[in-house]
Amino acid sequence: MTAILDVRDVKKSFGGITAVNGVSFDVQEGEILGLIGPNGCGKSTLFNCILGQLVPSAGEVRVDGKLVTGQRPSELNRLGVSRTFQLLQVFPKLSVRDNLILAGQEHRGSMLSRLLGPSDAGLTTTADQMIGFFKLEHLANEPAGGLSCGQQKLLDAAMAFMGGPRLVLLDEPAGGVNPTMLGDLKERLIAINRERRATFVVIEHNMEFVMSLCSRVMVMAEGKVLAIGKPDEIRANPAVIEAYLGH
Numbered sequence: 001m002t003a004i005l006d007v008r009d010v011k012k013s014f015g016g017i018t019a020v021n022g023v024s025f026d027v028q029e030g031e032i033l034g035l036i037g038p039n040g041c042g043k044s045t046l047f048n049c050i051l052g053q054l055v056p057s058a059g060e061v062r063v064d065g066k067l068v069t070g071q072r073p074s075e076l077n078r079l080g081v082s083r084t085f086q087l088l089q090v091f092p093k094l095s096v097r098d099n100l101i102l103a104g105q106e107h108r109g110s111m112l113s114r115l116l117g118p119s120d121a122g123l124t125t126t127a128d129q130m131i132g133f134f135k136l137e138h139l140a141n142e143p144a145g146g147l148s149c150g151q152q153k154l155l156d157a158a159m160a161f162m163g164g165p166r167l168v169l170l171d172e173p174a175g176g177v178n179p180t181m182l183g184d185l186k187e188r189l190i191a192i193n194r195e196r197r198a199t200f201v202v203i204e205h206n207m208e209f210v211m212s213l214c215s216r217v218m219v220m221a222e223g224k225v226l227a228i229g230k231p232d233e234i235r236a237n238p239a240v241i242e243a244y245l246g247h
């Protein structure tokens with residue numbers, strides 16, 4: 001079976017720093033892969049190399065077998081790949097619904113959407129479905145800036161799903177989210193994974209969240225893959241315990 005995402009020997013250097021040093025892994029459709037590792041080990045750089053924010057210094061990235069190395073984010077969006085960012089990308093003055101509509105426009109690749117602001121473009125129905133799915137009904141008309149951090153993370157995740165993506169890369173979705181909202185977020189992500197067969201790669205520092213959400217976990221250390229396996233295997237891996245979990 002062709003992997004939905006296939007990363008082969010990707011490297012990325014910034015001057016003298018090798019942030020990602022020959023990383024290979026693949027993700028099958030319907031999987032939730034966790035990506036963990038100490039600060040500065042190269043997780044975000046790897047995401048940026050996969051999603052076209054950065055061009056890798058070496059290596060190849062394939063989506064559904066198609067070579068996409070170095071292609072622009074808008075091109076990846078068209079192939080059904082989407083992402084969230086570590087720092088939220090919501091527009092604080094726009095309502096929750098308008099943020100979703102704008103995200104839908106961006107997934108369609110309309111470059112001017114950020115300048116022109118949201119126009120319905122037939123996206124209100126999809127936005128309202130996402131609002132329902134992520135249980136944000138009571139907040140639909142509120143400015144996004146007034147939402148709690150956890151609610152904004154839910155909105156951010158909902159925005160990533162506006163284009164009906166097959167593969168979503170989530171960058172620290174649990175960061176700064178309180179335990180109650182965290183449970184909601186996990187439950188919604190699992191539901192969207194099951195109901196839509198959406199595939200995820202999730203960078204996260206919250207170990208409990210990763211281990212309970214993900215089908216497999218990849219551990220990075222100093223730009224390389226230290227281990228990849230099921231959560232229980234990762235928890236029991238001596239190299240992982242020494243390099244990361246033990247600290």
Ligand SMILES: Nc1ncnc2c1ncn2[C@@H]1O[C@H](COP(=O)(O)OP(=O)(O)OP(=O)(O)O)[C@@H](O)[C@H]1O
Nearest residue numbers: 014017018019037038039040041042043044045046
């Ligand atoms: N644009 C850049 N220019 C120079 N160095 C960079 C750049 N981006 C990242 N780095 C360096 O690359 C290394 C990996 O950083 P990266 O942000 O990918 O790690 P990370 O695992 O995502 O960290 P965190 O968990 O803190 O988000 C670090 O040493 C960082 O300082």
